[in-house]
Amino acid sequence: MLRIRFHGRGGQGIKTASQILGSAAFLSEFRAQDFPLYGAERRGAPIVASTRIDRKNVMERGAIYHPDLVLVGDESLIGDPVAAPLSGTDSSTLIFINSTHRPEDLRDHFKLFSLPVSADLTRLCELHLKRGNVLSTALAAAAARLTGLISLEALLQAVDMELGESGLGREIREKNQTLAGEVFNSMDGGTLVEKERTPEPAAAFLDMKQEEVSRAAPLVLTPGNMALRKTGNWRMERPEINYEDCNACWICFVRCPDGAMGIGTDGKPVIDYEHCKGCLICAEECPKHAIHFTREVSAWV
């Protein structure tokens, strides 16, 4: 059995990627299972989706703890302890990272066991779909190629099926197919070897003992400490203010839902990049068009 895990952010199409891969495996005469794992749906927050592929019926259930292949849609997740996309990986796990960096640099920066595979899928999505943050098709194509088990034909059919099911029209499905083909053909295939693993054990039941009230219903005593949580790495695009054009009208300050637009001592707005989630409302709303945005290319410069 191959166990494949996709990591990305809400809105990037991570769940759809796992579905496309599952269907492509099925069309290649495998048995497949795909499912997402997330709590409350929210854009930008870390999301995991998984696909299991086997020649026999897939009886294993639950989260994948020791994946054979991990695909990371957003490299800024690698340093995120909540997302932890590399958890359960070892030297035998193949890691794919959507990044502009070279595999060697990614290995050294993130201290990986082995050389990952990397490709700039965001650029390709931008090129074909005009949407750099919709990675579903591109990630599924990369996964399909890396498993070495799936034909291009099955992949293209799966893209058409899955995207059709979510209501996308013919034209956009065809663009996705072109994208899938380009990703598939640009990568070396068949590098993944099926390994025999013992089935993953079910998690044991936890015996929850009654805690005293001070532990069971704890208090938060620091007002506004939510600001300690940094949501800046949710951002896929980075707004930047061109201060020469800014007339300090404060529209961006008023319209920012997260309160991530402060006002500096000179009365001009200042972006709080530690918290800005990259919704780009400021860029959209600025009457002087003084806020432009660029792609957040990587987790480090």
Next chain:
Amino acid sequence: MTTDTIPIKKIKEINRDELVAPGTPLCAGCGGLEALRLAQKELGENVLFTNAAGCFTLLSVYPFTPFRGSWLYTSMSSPAAAAQGIRDALDVRMDKRGLDRSEDMQVMVIAGDGSTYDMGLSPTSAAIHRGLDFIYFCYDNEGYGNTGFQLSAASPLGSATQTAPPTRLHPSGTEAGKKDLFSIWAAHHPPYIATVSPREPLDLINKVRKAQALKGPRLFISLAPCPTGWGFDPRQMHLIAKLAVDTGIFPLKEYEGGTVVHTRVPRKRQPVETYLELQKRFRHLFVPEKREDIIAAIQKSVDDYWGPYE
């Protein structure tokens, strides 16, 4: 009875303090968060919150809170009942336990439309009837957003939700119109009710200012454009909110002293299509073929609403 508060006229008069701290794990471009943030700027620090289960559950994730005041989490049905308990506790402590009156706080319910229109309506009705001194703030994103966007009583005619998708037998998706909660509340004759929009910060803040000067149940419904559930690019949140007002779909109004006043009357209402076509939840009205019949029914419901006022 009407209130005389001095309204603000300029954006620069808005409080610069962020009373809802950044860092919350709500979606990027959340319309509800923007409305709450603006309301808080006017309400200030002395607010105690009771929060019904919903998207805003995520506002406070232990051990973090974005608020200055305390936050009590309740089931979807009981934020108004919890508000009564908090109000009573404050009153008892001031009357009998020596709590200084200067330490009194406003009690505020924060609840989504699932709680407000559906499960929590009965306790809220009772709280209004009892004349509970509280503020009720409903962020209305027209569906159960936190669980994947299922149908609520606030979901509008023709919108697709997880539990009311368009099908061959039910081509419009949601078949019922949105429940007229404003009128239900108004039938209780509370001191103040208002609808607000994140796109209209001055209107929103002035309404909160007015409510703050009053006692008793003061109720708000804020349209909360939802990029995730409605299917639009987060950057268009304010555009969607603007079109909701400009098309007349979401009327901005207030109820005070038995009368309803519209605070923003669209000069020339835009066709509802301009609002619908930007959102994925209405896409089935445009592709594969345009459903003129359903769009006309939506337009008619808006025309019928505005007829008596135009």
